[in-house]
Amino acid sequence: MAVPLPLSAAPTGAEYLRAILCSPVYDVAQVTPLQQMNKLSERLKNIVLVKREDRQPVHSFKLRGAYAMIAGLNEQQKAGGVIAASAGNHAQGVALSATGLGIRSLIVMPLTTPDIKVDAVRNFGGEVLLYGAGFDDAKAKAIELAEREGYTFIPPFDHPAVIAGQGTIGMELIQQDAHLDRIFVPVGGGGLAAGVAVLIKQLMPEIKVIGVEPEDSSCLAAALNAGQPVELERVGMFADGVAVKRIGDETFRLCKEYLDDIITVDSDAICAAVKDLFEDVRAIAEPSGALALAGLKKYVKQHNITGERLSCVLSGANLNFHGLRYVSERCELGEKREALFAVTIPEQKGSFLKFCQLLGGRSVTEFNYRYACDKDACIFVGVRLTGGQSEKEEIISELQNGGYQIVDLSDDEMAKLHVRYMVGGRPAKPLRERLYSFEFPESGGALLRFLQTLGTHWNISLFHYRSHGTDYGRVLAGFELDERSPEFEQHLKQLGYACHDETDNPAFRFFLAG
CATH class of the missing domain: 3.40.50.1100 (Rossmann fold)
Structure with a gap:
């Protein structure tokens, strides 16, 4: 050694x-x-x-500093054991280092620490005390125990040996x-x-x-x-x-x-x-x-x-x-390969299709919409970028020239964390509405084909699509329809995508149905 x-x-x-x-x-x-x-x-x-x-x-890397300090303790300190406060990597480094040197270790971890991290410390031979709501509480407890019980406190970073x-x-x-x-x-x-x-x-x-x-x-x-x-x-x-x-x-x-x-x-x-x-x-x-x-x-x-x-x-x-x-x-978003927008479009048949046509051959990564009123619709849309910031500015310009109001949400933290999942709600008036889920092979123009086949014949009252980079894309869409519509059924067959009637789905009924 x-x-x-x-x-x-x-x-x-x-x-x-x-x-x-x-x-x-x-x-x-x-x-x-x-x-x-x-x-x-x-x-x-x-x-x-x-x-x-x-x-x-x-x-x-935390193993290196923990071992360097513990190995340098004198015999009296080693006999008294070591203690640390950590919810993660330092805890495991101290436990393994102490075990390898035949020294007792106690790690104080916050009560909220995930089981996987607690189990890892125990597997490396450390004892665990769950204490406090966060790291500061755990650290205070560890220092208190060190002074009272004779442990040597092993800090995570601020010590020359570490x-x-x-x-x-x-x-x-x-x-x-x-x-x-x-x-x-x-x-x-x-x-x-x-x-x-x-x-x-x-x-x-x-x-x-x-x-x-x-x-x-x-x-x-x-x-x-x-x-x-x-x-x-x-x-x-x-x-x-x-x-x-x-x-x-x-x-x-x-x-x-x-x-x-x-x-x-x-x-x-x-x-x-x-x-x-x-x-x-x-x-x-x-x-x-x-x-x-x-x-x-x-x-x-x-x-x-x-x-x-x-x-x-x-x-x-x-x-x-x-x-x-x-x-x-x-x-x-971190690589500037995706942009998020809020876009206001007219609430009328064919609006989705016209909007996608303005985007040209660009890939849509997300499309969230719920009917709100007869005049305008506000959609939340993600677009994959291949040209970075300049392409994003080009998209904004094209949509504004096409008569759309547009807000760039790409750097809006609340939009990215919460709003994108909350777009929608219940319609402002009763709708004769049918809800369908669709699955289709992901390829360029797949979403456009969907809208060209269905989007100009019936009013779309709800729409959600998110590309997850997998082989298949999934759409949830609502349509204003009579209870039975043979013509709609015919267009579904023409579309050729796997679909399922979700109108009676309890989640839809509870959160989104009129």
Whole structure:
């Protein structure tokens, strides 16, 4: 077993370098691959390399810092056990590290922690105490128990030994590729960014190290602006692995001195990066794990970077599986490959068809509508983009020239989170209405064909369509019809799509029927 070097309260860069080079983390941690992302490299006109920390035994880099600190405890501290507060990756890193060293570990986790994370800590040999409504409550309890019961508290980022452990990633990066131009690292509490930056700047200062933060959790940016660590009033929880209100004191000192730059990204950009990682290297990253790649992509675009060797750290893959639904919904918006609009069209037969014809051959990704009055209809529509912002502006111009009122909702967070699912309601007057569900092979013009066959003969009173990127598209549509309409039945056969009468569906009757 390697023996960690002691560190002073505020170590110099040279002290950190020695501690990183002599780190004992490889007793439990793996040297993770640095993998090229071929598709993204071609798209960005740079060589993009991803450091696969999701390959660690705990699927996160946090193991490195936890082990480095625990291995450096004296015999009395080891005998007393260790304690930590965490709802995620740090908890698993502490549990596995302590178990490997034969030390008792207790992890205080909020009561709301998902079972999968609690079970993971127990599987790594840690004891779990569920306490409090959130991380702050759990941390306060852990510190109280440490003082009362004699445990040693293992902080998630703000400790020299933890920082040195995380810095081993920087050492591996330059061993794996000594020709890197820039390294992008995620920033939560700053332990990873500080460790990588201090190592790189001691050995290869020409390599730029850039920190990446979510826009709604940018505690390092706030601290740099204020000149000292400050507490954010609130943080966004989508990238919960980096949802930290206050940067650490020591991590701030190091980041301020050694980081070359920082950049912030929004949730949609993170979702796009999750998709990039899956499509390129088949990694399924948690949002905070894809943060650095999201920052890399934005930085390249902002600074017109080409022909460089760029690396980013995929910091973790402990993903709540159900979160993939949100990622899938938002990734196209993050890549500027989809636009969302609210469009007012005349409430008359053929309006849907004319609207789609104005869009030309563009793919409609979503179409929500519910009858409200006899004059105008307001529809919620998504359109796939191949030309980015310029194509979106072109669509807006074409629709306005066609006489439509249009509002761009692509950057409206409430519209993306809530309104798109709430479009509709009950009609303002009684309707003789039949409801049908349709399924058809996804192809260019499939939705247009649907409207050309049915949309000009009967008034459509309700319409919902959302492309999920699968082989089959699904439409829910309401029509103003008599109880029996042989002509309508004939057009259904002509359409040739699988369909089902949903008029008596209880959800329709309860929420949408007149």
